[in-house]
Amino acid sequence: MNDTLKLILQLMIPGLCLGCVYGLNGIGAALLYKGSHTINNAQGAVVGFGALLGYSLQNRGLGLISSTIIATIACFFVGVLLQVGVISQIEKKAPIYVVIATLALSIVITNANYLIVGSYTYDSAVILINVSKYLHIDSVNVDILWSNIVAIAVSFIAMVSVHFFLNKTKFGSAMRAAAMDPFAAESCGISVVKTRAVTWGIMSALGALGGCLTGPLFGVSAGIGIAAGAKGNTGAVLGGYGNMYGAIIGGMIIGIVETIFGYIYSPYQTAFTNALFLIFILLLPHGIMNEKAIEEG
């Protein structure tokens, strides 16, 4: 019994941690789709950029917490700049170009990441609680990395913060209104341009936060966000594309399922995860949360 519980903890905690990072990326994807019916292929590249920024700040003497906060805020502005400088200009011509443009942006940012820091993996500061890297659970004799627990906790705090921002603030309400009906929102005096820019900002900031949280676990590299960005999107579809809460749940499912498949039969880990996703979408096209945003579009 203890062995089974130990195995569950060994797999579930890291899986949940990965899932939270995917979920953070999924929130941005859901908000963006709900607001402008498009997808952002550059999210993974921004995750990498944020993680590298956090790492370089640590190298300049900042602690893990302060470097993560600064990198997250900086990436918020990167997202805003991307939207205002590139996306909003392209969006006017044809919305479908945004998908291609973000693909191009992804390549440009990823290559820039590689050019600046190269292809090496760098060490990020390790999270220590009471000078220990692990939380030891005596009853099942298992060590759980504090980095995993902290990543899960911080992700939850970020998710709850986004929830409150969207539901309890005036600007959040404006964002939701602009997402529901941009023309009506505009006529009520809401700046849709501003709400879309903030959506991009939130998406990039959450991605960077995810990148910084995975740094202590896997190290930091230029390509660290490529998988996380794509899986965040997958999780968002699984949860119901356009639904923020669905994206969180979807991301967590992807993270846990991926880890379990890695344990059961690793050569088909990715194939099984994606096959499961396909089956799920065929049976539940509106995802777990039965989100109708796709039909509405």
Place this chain on the structure above:
Amino acid sequence: MKKAIRFVSMILCLVLLCCCLSSCGQKKEEEGNGDGDLSGKTLTIGLVSSLADNTGKLHQEVINLFIDKWNKEGTLYGANVKLVAYDNLNNGAQDTEMSIKCVQKLLSSDHAQVIIPGQLSNIIQAVGGLINDGEAVGIGLGLAPTWMEQGWEYVYRTALNNNFQIPSVTATMNSLNQKNIAILYQNTDNCLTFRDSIKAAAIEDGLNVVAEEMLADGSGTGITGQITSVINSDPDTIFVTAMGGSFGTVVKQLRQSGYKGMIYIGQILMTTEVDSIGDEEVNGVIMCSPYVSYERIEDCNNDFVKSCLQEFYDKYGYCPVDDQFYKMWDAMLLVQNAVLAAKSVDAADMQKAISTLKFDGTAGTMDFTKGSNECYYGARAWVYTGQGVGGAPVALEDWLTMDVSKKVIITKQS
């Protein structure tokens, strides 16, 4: 009038044809007169690599170091040497299709006599036939045995074939009484062949493979399941074969997951990766590679390697930590010796000359006289131990004979 125009056109065509034929004939003479004076002749070295990242940058730096020296000192009988480098990086990874196009261009437009298609075995496998058919000297830096088994006369390797490394790995495991081994591998040509070979050798040597798991990708995300599976199989040791630069992530995750036993890795562990893993947790890692990554040149105790590192440092101001440095350095030594022996920059002459060559390289004697197009045959391995923290690892043979009190012995996970 029409007849006159037709006559003039015919004459012009004939003149053009004569010019083409004469220049074709001249080219062969230009490259391969074999008289030892190659001044005015050009040797074009083609490189296909990921130019935007550290690997491609390092490849170019090493080649340019040699080219500058050769051209300045007239080392290659006065021949002018130039580098034509093409990028095969596509969305963060080296791409086979792009590599094929690059090699085609190097052969047809640039007329490169030497082509170096980088360090990835799957790419060398894809372009090796083209290079061989184009009769250019190809130098692969990859480690998989597969592409060398094609029998391409013009394609050489300036690194150690993985298969030559394996007997010493299983022998070491046996000598340390590590009977149950687990294998972690990535899904690349090099890693899959390495996995198969190590499995076969282990079984032959009486070892048990208790688990084998595939690592999804090089980014390190999502491999907790595989690592848990491997650790739960209670191995005496773990063998990891992955892409260069990925070992740090895998070793770090193994240690973070509580594995304390010895870890064999199929390549070099760069100092940047050692930093990433942490000094203490890198103890017990055995690098199955002829090379060592040095943080400082002083840490190196091999005079030949030290002089190479120093020469590089003098030109670029940093000490290279990637084993690509050694492989490319050896590739350039091969080009230099081939031209000097052939007294020609013609690829066919160089190819003939290479089979007679035997000279010092960064991993020992490079012996091309055995007819296999390989040059290194002896395995080497290095151990990170308590003695090596903060400096270079210890050679395996020294570590095995070291006083027990002086070394960190790690036999089993806690």
